[in-house]
Amino acid sequence: MSQSRRNQGPMLNFTKMHGLGNDFMVVDAISQPFRLRPEMIRELADRNFGIGFDQLLVVEPPGLPDVDFRYRIFNSDGSEVEQCGNGARCFARFVRDQRLTNKKVIRVQTAKGVIELRVGRAGMVTVDMGVPELNPPAIPFAADRRKDVYTVELGGDTVELSAVSMGNPHGVLLVDDVDTAPVGEFGPRLESHPRFPARANIGFLQIIDRTRVRLRVFERGSGETMACGSGACAAVVAGCLRGLLDSRVDVELKGGRLVIEWQGEGAPVMMEGPTASVFEGQLRLPADQPPKRRKSTRHSDAKSGTNRQNNRHRQPATSRP
Numbered sequence: 001m002s003q004s005r006r007n008q009g010p011m012l013n014f015t016k017m018h019g020l021g022n023d024f025m026v027v028d029a030i031s032q033p034f035r036l037r038p039e040m041i042r043e044l045a046d047r048n049f050g051i052g053f054d055q056l057l058v059v060e061p062p063g064l065p066d067v068d069f070r071y072r073i074f075n076s077d078g079s080e081v082e083q084c085g086n087g088a089r090c091f092a093r094f095v096r097d098q099r100l101t102n103k104k105v106i107r108v109q110t111a112k113g114v115i116e117l118r119v120g121r122a123g124m125v126t127v128d129m130g131v132p133e134l135n136p137p138a139i140p141f142a143a144d145r146r147k148d149v150y151t152v153e154l155g156g157d158t159v160e161l162s163a164v165s166m167g168n169p170h171g172v173l174l175v176d177d178v179d180t181a182p183v184g185e186f187g188p189r190l191e192s193h194p195r196f197p198a199r200a201n202i203g204f205l206q207i208i209d210r211t212r213v214r215l216r217v218f219e220r221g222s223g224e225t226m227a228c229g230s231g232a233c234a235a236v237v238a239g240c241l242r243g244l245l246d247s248r249v250d251v252e253l254k255g256g257r258l259v260i261e262w263q264g265e266g267a268p269v270m271m272e273g274p275t276a277s278v279f280e281g282q283l284r285l286p287a288d289q290p291p292k293r294r295k296s297t298r299h300s301d302a303k304s305g306t307n308r309q310n311n312r313h314r315q316p317a318t319s320r321p
């Protein structure tokens with residue numbers, strides 16, 4: 001066997017998806033061996049030299065009872081994070097497209113808890129994003145007590161922002177017009193501001209009226225994206241805490257619209273929006289990725305009790321050459 005063949009690892013099947021232009025590489029790590037190092041994720045995320053994506057989403061077998069899958073999320077800088085709202089909707093579509101389940105209500109374990117995904121018609125998915133966390137230590141955000149609006153020193157400037165966790169940390173600033181907001185200047189400086197010890201996603205929120213807003217988000221670990229689902233949730237929470245929004249809000253992002261509902265403190269934030277599957281691909285992993293064979297887990301609908309297997313999308317995971 002040639003040297004080059006010996007240096008080649010297994011093939012990896014993936015699907016490219018997006019939620020309002022926030023785009024993802026999605027991998028079924030149940031049916032095929034998968035393990036990537038952060039530098040490999042950064043290479044694959046590169047829009048010139050790799051596949052190009054904002055986040056990598058990985059489907060794993062559940063680690064908890066009464067949960068269908070585990071959902072791991074990696075930013076384009078290789079960092080693993082706790083939540084991705086647009087990704088959660090695409091996750092629900094992916095596991096059904098790949099016949100890993102035929103359930104319409106899917107429970108998914110993330111690094112920070114369990115979220116419930118409800119598949120609707122025409123690619124629409126509703127996600128229960130959980131109860132927002134507002135206590136500074138849990139966000140995490142450095143503050144001596146919880147406030148609805150904090151003043152943050154930023155070099156010679158000071159900015160007012162709300163701090164919210166949707167499982168992942170967000171800072172939300174009010175702006176008059178998102179088109180002229182200082183996203184490129186303040187985004188990176190606030191993303192890595194010392195008061196956000198785990199860094200943060202930074203939302204720039206323009207209130208149109210009590211039921212409509214516009215939003216741009218400079219995402220932690222990925223930069224400005226076309227849309228941010230958890231950011232839309234955090235922005236509506238911030239607007240409600242300031243008494244500026246009703247409980248159901250249309251959030252206009254660069255890539256399109258999400259509908260966010262929040263009934264107030266202690267209630268979960270509900271997010272509804274579209275999903276899109278763009279293409280399926282294969283790549284060959286480097287040889288130093290020893291396959292960890294997992295037993296294949298097929299999920300069946302509790303009612304039908306049937307397992308549907310689909311090889312339509314997937315080559316059998318190749319063993320090492």
Ligand SMILES: N[C@H](CCC[C@H](N)C(=O)O)C(=O)O
Pocket residue numbers: 022054055073075081082083084085086087168169201219220221222225227228229230231
């Ligand atoms: N950049 C985020 C993860 C992706 C969130 C976003 N794509 C969404 O739809 O919620 C973070 O580091 O917390």
